[in-house]
Structure formats: C-alpha cells, structure tokens
Amino acid sequence: xxxxxxxxxxxLSIALFLAFIGIxxxxxxxxxxxxxxxxxxAKLMGLTATQGKSAMPGPFEVGAKLWxxxxxxxxxxxxxxxxxxxxxxxxxxxxxxxxxxxxxxxIPVGFLIGMSPLINRALDPFIQILKPISPLAxxxxxxxxxxxxxxxxxxxxxxxxxxxxxxxxxxxxxAVRKEWINVARTLEVGTLRRAFTVILPAxxxxxxxxxxxxIGIAWLVIVAAEMLVGGTGIGYFVWNEWNxxxxxxxxxxxLLIGLVGMLLDQILARATAMVTFPE
Amino acid sequence: MSTFDDPFDAxxxxxxxxxxxxxxxxxxxxxxxxxxCEAVESETKRYEGVVASAVMRAMFPKDAAxxxxxxxxxxxxxxxxxxxFFPLQTATxxxxxxxxxxxxxxxxxxxxxxxxxxxxxxxxxxxxARQGLNVEVVKTAGWAVVxxxxxxxxxxxxxxxxxMPLAISLGLGSNPIAFTVxxxxxxxxxxxxxxxxHKDRRDPRDWKGMKFAIPFDYSMxxxxxxxxxxxxxxxxxxxxxxxxxxxxxxxxxxxxxNIDGFLAPDNICQRAIYDGAGFMHILSKEIWDGHPCCSFxxxxxxxxxxxxxxxxxxxxxxxxxxxxxxxxxxxxxAEAIAPANYINAPVTVLEQVLTGTYADGLGGVKxxxxxxxxxxxxxxSFAVWMLTQMKRWGQIKGDxxxxxxxxxxxxxxxxxxxxxxxxxxxxxxxxxxxxxxxKTFDPASPEDYLNSFKIRKAS
Numbered sequence: 001x002x003x004x005x006x007x008x009x010x011x012l013s014i015a016l017f018l019a020f021i022g023i024x025x026x027x028x029x030x031x032x033x034x035x036x037x038x039x040x041x042a043k044l045m046g047l048t049a050t051q052g053k054s055a056m057p058g059p060f061e062v063g064a065k066l067w068x069x070x071x072x073x074x075x076x077x078x079x080x081x082x083x084x085x086x087x088x089x090x091x092x093x094x095x096x097x098x099x100x101x102x103x104x105x106x107i108p109v110g111f112l113i114g115m116s117p118l119i120n121r122a123l124d125p126f127i128q129i130l131k132p133i134s135p136l137a138x139x140x141x142x143x144x145x146x147x148x149x150x151x152x153x154x155x156x157x158x159x160x161x162x163x164x165x166x167x168x169x170x171x172x173x174x175a176v177r178k179e180w181i182n183v184a185r186t187l188e189v190g191t192l193r194r195a196f197t198v199i200l201p202a203x204x205x206x207x208x209x210x211x212x213x214x215i216g217i218a219w220l221v222i223v224a225a226e227m228l229v230g231g232t233g234i235g236y237f238v239w240n241e242w243n244x245x246x247x248x249x250x251x252x253x254x255l256l257i258g259l260v261g262m263l264l265d266q267i268l269a270r271a272t273a274m275v276t277f278p279e
Numbered sequence: 280m281s282t283f284d285d286p287f288d289a290x291x292x293x294x295x296x297x298x299x300x301x302x303x304x305x306x307x308x309x310x311x312x313x314x315x316c317e318a319v320e321s322e323t324k325r326y327e328g329v330v331a332s333a334v335m336r337a338m339f340p341k342d343a344a345x346x347x348x349x350x351x352x353x354x355x356x357x358x359x360x361x362x363x364f365f366p367l368q369t370a371t372x373x374x375x376x377x378x379x380x381x382x383x384x385x386x387x388x389x390x391x392x393x394x395x396x397x398x399x400x401x402x403x404x405x406x407x408a409r410q411g412l413n414v415e416v417v418k419t420a421g422w423a424v425v426x427x428x429x430x431x432x433x434x435x436x437x438x439x440x441x442x443m444p445l446a447i448s449l450g451l452g453s454n455p456i457a458f459t460v461x462x463x464x465x466x467x468x469x470x471x472x473x474x475x476x477h478k479d480r481r482d483p484r485d486w487k488g489m490k491f492a493i494p495f496d497y498s499m500x501x502x503x504x505x506x507x508x509x510x511x512x513x514x515x516x517x518x519x520x521x522x523x524x525x526x527x528x529x530x531x532x533x534x535x536x537n538i539d540g541f542l543a544p545d546n547i548c549q550r551a552i553y554d555g556a557g558f559m560h561i562l563s564k565e566i567w568d569g570h571p572c573c574s575f576x577x578x579x580x581x582x583x584x585x586x587x588x589x590x591x592x593x594x595x596x597x598x599x600x601x602x603x604x605x606x607x608x609x610x611x612x613a614e615a616i617a618p619a620n621y622i623n624a625p626v627t628v629l630e631q632v633l634t635g636t637y638a639d640g641l642g643g644v645k646x647x648x649x650x651x652x653x654x655x656x657x658x659x660s661f662a663v664w665m666l667t668q669m670k671r672w673g674q675i676k677g678d679x680x681x682x683x684x685x686x687x688x689x690x691x692x693x694x695x696x697x698x699x700x701x702x703x704x705x706x707x708x709x710x711x712x713x714x715x716x717x718k719t720f721d722p723a724s725p726e727d728y729l730n731s732f733k734i735r736k737a738s
Contacts (some may be wrong), residue, residue, distance in 0.1 A: 029678070038644075041643070041644050044553075044627060044638035045638055046553040046554050046625070046627075047552055048554050048555050049554065049555030054553065065402035077618070077619070077620050079415050079417055079620070080417065080418040080621065081417075081618065081623075106649035140423075140427075143424075143431070163311065227420065228420055228424065229420065229424065230418060230419050230420040231418075239420055240619065240623055242528075243527040243553065243623055244527075244623040244624055245527065245531070
C-alpha cells in the first residue's frame with residue numbers, strides 16, 4: 001500500500017516536472033518576428049533584437065549550459081572566474097563557520113535563558129527587536145565596523161542564524177517536564193549534571209528543530225551577503241552573471257542553491273530524528 | 280601625450296613634442312605610419328631614449344651643433360661613438376629600475392565596465408608584471424563597496440568614479456579620509472540611453488516627469504545628466520526623478536519599464552541597445568568632449584607607506600592608458616577584457632564601445648572613434664569643475680577651497696614627474712579651461728562659474 005502510494009507520487013512528480021518543462025519551453029520559444037534591419041546593423045545587435053529570440057532562456061539551453069558547468073566544476077580562471085564547485089565550496093565554508101559560531105553562542109545562552117525566568121524576561125525585548133532584522137541591513141554596519149568583507153559575511157550569517165536557535169533552546173529547556181526535574185532534585189543531582197543528563201536530552205528535539213530553521217536562514221543569507229560583498233561564492237556567481245544579463249547562468253545557480261539548501265536541511269532533519277524520543 | 284624623439288635623428292629638434300609612441304616627429308606622422316610601435320617593446324627603448332637624449336644634450340648644448348655632428352658621421356656611428364665612452368646600456372638599466380616596490384603583491388578593485396579598461400587589461404596584457412608587480416584585479420559589486428573595501432585596506436588601489444576620491448577626502452557620504460587620484464582612467468565613454476518607446480521624444484524639454492537612473496551620487500554621470508537637463512530648463516531635483524541604480528540593473532529596469540532612460544557608463548548603454556531595450560540619445564561626449572569619467576585612486580596612506588609600489592602602479596596605469604588610447608589596439612583589448620574573469624560581457628558589445636562603430640538602437644550604424652578615449656593626466660581643473668557641481672547640487676554645503684582640495688586629491692604634479700621619467704611628455708600646466716555644452720569654464724574663478732547657473736539647489 002505504502003509502496004504503491006510512493007510509486008503514484010513519483011509518477012505525479014515526474015508528470016508535473018514534464019508539464020513544467022513543456023510550458024517553459026513553449027513560453028520561451030520567442031516571437032520570431034522582428035523589423036527589417038540592414039545586415040551590418042544586425043551584426044552589431046544581440047539575438048533578442050535580430051531574431052526575436054526570447055530574453056528568457058528555454059529549458060534545453062539551461063540544460064546544455066548546466067552540463068557544461070557540471071563537466072568542469074572546479075576550473076579556476078583567475079580571481080573573478082571560478083568553477084561552480086569552487087564557488088559552492090566557498091559558500092558552504094562561510095555558512096559552516098558562521099553557523100558554528102551561532103551554535104556555540106546560542107545553545108549555552110539559550111540554556112541560561114530557559115533555566116532562569118528572570119534572564120528570560122530581561123533579554124526578551126532585545127531578542128524580539130534583533131530577530132526580524134534582514135541580513136542586508138546588517139551588511140553596511142558590518143563592513144564599516146569589522147573592516148573586512150569576508151568576516152562581515154560570516155558575521156551576518158552568525159547574527160541572522162543565532163535567533164531561532166536561541167529561542168528554540170530557551171523554549172525547549174523551559175518546557176522540560178517538571179516531574180523529571182523534580183525527580184533529579186530528589187535524587188540530589190548537581191545542577192551541571194542535571195543540565196547534561198536530564199534537560200539536554202529532553203530539550204534536544206526542540207533545540208535541533210531550531211538548528212534546522214537556522215541552517216535554512218544561514219543558507220538564505222549567504223547568497224544575499226555574497227551578492228553584496230562579491231569576490232567568491234555562489235552569491236557572487238549570481239551577481240556576476242546578472243551583470244552579464246546571463247539569465248541562463250542565474251537559473252542554474254538558483255537550481256544549485258536550492259539543491260544545496262535541501263541537502264543541508266536533510267542533514268539536520270536526520271539529526272533531529274536521531275534525538276527524538278517517544279514519550 | 281607624446282613620448283620622445285629619437286636623439287639620433289639628424290632631421291629633428293630635441294623638442295618635447297611628438298607622437299604618442301615617440302618614434303615619429305608629430306602625431307600626424309605617427310598616424311600615417313602603417314606599422315606602429317607597441318608599448319610592450321617600446322618601453323626599454325623609451326628609457327634608453329631618455330638617457331641618450333640627456334647625454335646628447337649635455338654634449339651638444341646647441342641643437343644645431345648636434346644636427347651637424349649627426350649629419351656628418353651618421354646616427355649609428357654617433358650612437359656607437361657615444362656608447363664607447365658612456366655606458367648607455369648600464370645607465371638606462373639603472374634609470375629604468377627606479378626604486379624596488381615595497382609591496383609587490385597588490386589588490387586592485389574594479390567595477391566591470393569599459394571605463395576600467397586600463398586597470399583590467401594591465402593584468403592580462405602584462406603591464407603590471409613589467410613594473411615588477413603582482414597585481415590581482417578583483418571585481419566588486421558596487422561603488423559603495425569599492426569605497427569601503429579601499430578604505431578598509433582590502434584593496435591597495437581601486438577604480439573609482441572621478442568625483443569619488445574628492446567626496447571621500449571631503450567626508451561626503453563617509454568619514455573624511457585623504458584619497459588621491461594619480462591617473463584618470465578614461466575620458467568620454469558615457470551616454471544617455473532612452474527606452475525605445477521614447478524614440479520620438481528627443482527634446483529634453485519634454486522629459487518632465489520621467490525617471491532616470493544614474494550609477495552613483497558622486498559620479499560624472501550624475502553631474503553631466505543634471506547639467507544637460509538644467510541647460511534645457513528641466514530642474515533635475517523637482518521636474519524628473521533621478522535614481523541611483525547599479526549599472527547591470529539599469530538594462531533590466533529599462534526593459535521592465537521602471538525607468539525611462541539612464542546616463543550610464545559604457546558597455547551598459549551599448550548592452551541596452553544590443554538587447555533591443557533602448558537607443559542612444561546622445562553620447563556624453565556631446566555634452567563635454569574630453570570629460571573625465573573614472574579614475575584610478577589610492578589612499579594617501581598607501582602612497583606614504585609604499586611610495587615605490589605606488590610609483591610603479593602609476594607607471595603601469597599610464598602605460599596601459601597609452602596603449603588603450605591607440606585605435607589599432609582596441610579590438611585586441613576588447614577580446615582581452617571580455618571573459619568572465621574581467622568584464623564578463625559579449626565581445627561584440629565591447630568592440631562597439633571601444634572601436635566607436637556602433638549600432639544606435641534605431642537601425643543606424645554610427646562611427647565615432649572618440650566615443651571613449653584614454654588619457655591619464657589628472658587635470659586639477661577637472662577636480663575644480665566637479666567641486667562646483669557638488670556645491671551646485673547641494674552635496675557640499677558652505678565654502679570650499681577649490682584649489683586646495685583639487686591639488687591635494689588630483690596629483691598632477693606627481694604624475695607629471697612620473698610621466699616625464701617614463702619619457703612621455705605630460706602637459707606643463709595642471710589647469711586648463713574647457714567648455715561644457717558651449718559654456719566656457721575658467722578654473723581660476725569657480726565661484727563665478729557656479730553663480731552663473733540659474734537652475735541649482737537653493738543653499
């Protein structure tokens with residue numbers, strides 16, 4: 001039964017994909033009708049102007065270009081032109097670093113907030129104000145104060161991915177069932193040991209959910225930050241190709257950003273499943 | 280900008296005029312010569328020339344005597360004779376070496392537009408390497424980022440819009456930090472592009488209510504568009520909307536009908552035409568022929584810390600600019616700077632900009648070899664003009680010492696020295712008068728010039 005459901009879902013997915021490609025192909029065929037122009041003039045113009053080619057590339061064009069990129073993912077033709085594999089590597093490294101810093105800060109602080117209602121109340125207004133700030137708003141401030149563009153990018157990832165983790169950790173810690181803590185108290189377990197052996201395992205699923213939300217945000221942020229700062233990374237690739245008005249390459253980058261984002265999310269989903277326990 | 284005369288040519292005076300490459304008596308003669316020298320080969324020769332010329336001048340203070348001597352013995356004999364008792368080779372080498380750069384690995388930021396041509400092409404064509412520098416040219420996302428990264432010292436020097444170093448030094452839009460301009464990148468090379476639907480609205484008086492894009496507030500583009508509109512009775516602050524838009528987004532916005540036109544740096548104008556989104560209304564050259572556009576900028580601190588690196592950089596840029604100013608090199612340059620590592624644009628578009636034979640977007644092919652040109656000398660009068668416009672449009676409030684600021688930022692004196700050492704012939708003065716849309720600008724009286732404009736922001 002489940003196998004047949006999975007099978008039917010796969011069929012539907014493929015059908016949707018084919019329909020999407022078909023519509024895309026039809027929509028970007030181009031008009032083909034253009035005014036007459038002298039050949040010497042036409043030679044100086046682009047295909048959009050001369051052959052009525054659509055400004056939006058078709059699916060086959062994107063596919064061919066994607067294949068070209070996948071054949072040489074790690075080429076390096078100087079500081080401003082590197083293969084997609086290298087660019088993605090830079091982005092993932094930046095996200096990893098900023099995210100790791102956020103984990104190091106958010107989980108201990110979240111524990112503290114969750115265990116103390118006083119600190120919770122005191123810090124709440126700050127967290128609520130800082131949480132919704134867009135990464136792009138942080139960027140000029142970071143560039144100006146940190147005075148280093150790659151550190152600024154990492155800082156922006158840190159500052160944007162720290163909040164969901166912090167709030168979820170605090171919530172998870174605060175929501176640990178009172179009975180369990182009372183049992184620990186009765187058995188005279190020390191505060192530190194209580195935190196690690198009772199609260200941490202109990203709050204782990206909530207904490208990991210927060211981490212999962214955060215990695216998604218960090219991956220969203222990196223593209224925006226790299227578009228602004230430039231140099232390396234998948235965000236820079238998007239910007240560089242946008243500069244050249246090459247929509248084909250932009251679409252390829254969008255596809256890859258989505259794939260990597262999904263991978264990162266799946267890794268944390270697996271981790272969450274591992275620490276989840278039946279009550 | 281002319282180089283140097285052959286001191287062993289009997290038919291020529293040892294004057295300081297001549298052609299660009301220095302092998303011909305005049306610019307006209309240079310143009311006529313079918314085979315022109317390449318900067319690549321001529322450099323050592325030029326240094327040799329400077330030294331030889333100095334020696335010949337010392338030996339024959341009177342030009343007539345030198346000519347007589349050369350006529351009687353012949354140039355090659357004279358050269359051989361001279362080399363006998365004066366080690367020309369060694370002297371030339373010592374001269375060309377100058378000081379060793381304090382810092383060899385440098386980073387230079389650029390914005391991917393054709394204005395940056397000399398800065399960019401100097402890397403693939405080896406102009407930096409010949410000065411003993413290992414330069415990495417780094418593409419940057421926008422003018423504000425270039426500014427911040429140069430201030431942060433991530434870049435040692437950068438491609439900036441000509442007014443930006445003035446604005447940074449004055450503390451407009453950032454903290455005041457002393458910046459300098461050792462060389463102008465390009466002159467001309469901008470244009471007003473309008474959406475195709477406006478092809479019958481060519482009179483600027485009909486443009487009230489339209490939306491225009493400019494690349495940055497502190498740009499020649501901004502000042503020239505404002506000047507052009509104001510001369511036609513349109514107040515750029517109240518009658519139209521001006522928006523700062525990053526150049527690549529200009530084309531997309533024009534196609535999407537968000538803006539009616541833009542005054543943009545080139546390859547963007549041509550790109551809009553290439554994609555069928557706009558047409559060329561006028562080239563900026565028609566507003567002011569020979570106006571500066573972008574500059575090569577470095578902080579005062581960098582010059583003080585690494586004077587030899589700075590001098591070597593200036594030499595490389597001056598050399599590259601000289602190479603780019605020659606029409607016959609333009610095609611090769613277009614191919615060298617088109618790849619994704621540099622400008623990342625179709626070669627056809629860059630060729631149209633650099634060679635000046637271009638599609639105008641309305642079905643015609645136009646030719647203007649001076650559409651973009653390259654001349655490194657940082658005229659201080661350019662700076663004074665920009666300051667008058669900054670004041671005119673309210674960017675500078677209160678009084679400004681035009682001359683002092685211009686002289687601190689635009690390093691005409693230093694560049695003159697470097698150019699003279701390279702065997703080029705820079706202009707002897709740092710101020711020149713020019714005319715913008717038929718109105719003469721006198722750099723000696725900027726305040727009068729400013730007061731002569733009817734349309735300006737009330738201060």
